[in-house]
Amino acid sequence: MQITFLGTSSGVPTRSRNVSSVALRLPQRAEVWLFDCGEGTQHQFLRSDLKVSQLCRIFITHMHGDHIFGLMGLLASCGLAGSPTRIDIYGPPGLDEYLRASGRYSQTHFSYPIKVHTVQPGVLYEDDEFVVSCGPLKHRITSFGYRVVEKDRVGRFDVEKAKALGIPSGPLYGKLKRGETVTLPDGRKINGAELCGPTEAGRKIAYCTDTIFCEGAVELAQEADVVIHEATFAHQDAELAYQRLHSTSTMAAQVALAAQAKRLIMTHFSPRYAPGNAIQLSDLQDEARAIFPNTEMAYDFFTYEVPRRQATELISTS
Known part of the structure; x- marks a missing residue:
């Protein structure tokens, strides 16, 4: 399981950061799952090592433009680049209507099947290897976070x-x-x-954005190997976070700590913390690490390989 950040800015893109999109690459299945699809995501694909032909699932958290404006362009490009077998899209109410209207007014016709699933809290996808569930977050509009759980598997056969x-x-x-x-x-x-060798424990990933600190995020992040959480604002700007229902760096860290997660990767940063300003992104990192030391700051095209551990190792460290 390999996580690649395709966009790490909030609201608007900057010269070095595109708007929200995170790809989960599953090499053993030759699949790519995408979480959110801000404007320009298809360009980010081209600049990465990811193959758009392997894209088969897209998970949308909410209907704000910096999370969905790249969706129609990416879907259209998928058809031109070589039709995938099928793409399943999961998201909140209104997503299906948005895609239908966009296709109707732009006269875009897909050469491959697309299935839109309107999500509700709970399990929304399961197969022999993975379970994907979602839960409500706290934002200005309906917003969901996602949790991907890889099932345990028998160790290597001798x-x-x-x-x-x-x-x-x-x-x-x-x-x-x-x-x-x-x-x-x-x-x-x-x-x-x-x-067979020791059982290989399944890995867990949580994706929480956009949201202020809430119990829903903590629940999604429970004992996750990696929590991807928005950190739009610095702690000093907490009042703005409460007004706009976004998280500060310290809120993201508190979610990871309360959930007993293994690692926190923060993303969705406000452009106000650009180099040269009074508060910079390194300050957000310091704030989060003071609460949850195993914290990293995402940047565009940052790739993280989620390590696999034996089930006995998880028991001994829990």
Whole structure:
């Protein structure tokens, strides 16, 4: 699981930061999932190592322009660059109507199927490897945060050990790899778990923006390996944060701390903290680290590989 930030500014783009968009790359599936799609996101794709042809799911937090104005352009480009099999889009009420109206007035017709899912709190997608859920945040309009949970999987199968036990290769190996118990032709029963390494614990990612500090964000971020959280304002500008229902750096840190998360990556920064101003982004980082030390500041094209850990390691550190 690899996270790439395609836009880390709030409201408007700057020379070095585009507006909100975060990509989750799943190499084992050759898939890219996108969270929010601000204006210019398709250009950010071109400047990154991501392949737009692998895009298959898009999750929208809310209907403000800096999170959705790039959506129609990106979808149109996907069709021209080589039609994907299908793109599923998840978001709040009004998203489907917005896309239909945009397509109607611009005469845009997609050469591949698109399915828009209006989300409600709870699980909105699940397959053999992942569960994606969403929950309400606290913003000026309806806003949702997302949580991606990778399911635990059996550890690495020891082929050499299986051969030493005289287990014939073939369908039996598949069952043993899944940790099942099989009966060999000679009557021996083999427990697949004994031929596999330690269980690999599934990773957890939370994406929370736009929102002021709220329990909904804490719930989404529970014991996450990575929490991606907006930090529009410095602590000194908390009054602005309350007025506009955005988070400060300290609020983001408090969410990660309360959720017992492993790492916090802050994004969605106000352009007011540009170099040369009285308060700069390094100050926001210092504020957050004073509460939650394992904090990083995202920047455009910053990529983070989410580490995998054994289930026993998670138990010992929780």
